[in-house]
Amino acid sequence: MKEKKRKSELLEWTKSIVIAALLTYGIQAWLFAPIIVDGESMNPTIQNQDRMIVSKIDTPERFDIIVFHAEEDKDFIKRVIGLPGDRVEYKNDTLFINGKAYEETYLDEMKKEIKQLYGEGALLTQDFTLDSLLGYETVPENTLFVLGDNRQNSRDSRHIGFVPMEEVVGNAKLVFWPFENTGLVK
Template sequence: MTERKMKSESLEWIMSFLIAIIAGLVIKFFLFTPIVVDGQSMKSTLNDQDRMIVSKLSKPERFDIVVFHANEKQDYIKRVIGLPGDKIEYENDTLYINGKAYEEEYLEENKKWIKEQFGEDALLTDNFTLEDLWGYETVPEDTIFVLGDNRRFSKDSRHIGVIPMKAIIGDAKIVIWPIKNAQIIR
């Protein structure tokens, strides 16, 4: 093999390696990113230490599970309940958005557990209105209202307020680890 051909192949290999590195960085910083669930606030939908892939491509929709910067050091994972302009209230474990009752099937296991532990009258989610919590009639523009699925053990918009859209990292789409928990999130 000639010296010129060896240099050409070496340069080709280096270029391929750099392209792979750049493509990986673009995917991580602009398209998808891995996260680890830390805590019990989304139980029984997600478990502590589940590894997930978060999509940075989509705009959050109602009932999506999103990851956001809660502060400078912590990211939280919660479910989108209210979008800008929504009037949010909870009464007798029923979610009302703009006056319409919504079924939250993902909470059934948690509601059952609460009633078994504390009696048939026990609520998973205490009654509230957005106005009672924060003085807003509706979710402010460019923000969302989020709740954890494990409502009694979740630090969410009831405690930290509405979440600015610019704080959202992305939508949690897939649990990849442990294998027994692998699932597509809906």
């Protein structure tokens, strides 16, 4: 009788472990994934070695921070600036999308530091148009134009070109480690 009870208990534990493993795999494959930030291109918004949760179910929108496959064995994390059909340009450290100026408050700290170091005329983001950088008037269909927040230390669309939508892993949602950086990503 004890032997039968032990086998039944072992079977129940095995089922529970298999179900938990399948749920974990399913959640990571289709809903959310943990990542570790490698590099300083998103400073000060996101720090090198921050641990994050990336949502795989959200469609990237302007100013979202996304993770995408950039190279064969490397993912990048950058901010979405241009969506398909957008005209993107920078003039005098101001972002213009389709002719409209946008404030990028997440860059205020870096702009202040640049001006303190190099003087009032110093720019965080050098002037450009999509045409001058990549030979396109607008962001092509099914692609995104992305930039790192640390504009002077970021390999982004200015260097690697547009990001195909099928290469997007997901939207960065939450920093969970280190504890002092814990919070929602903005």
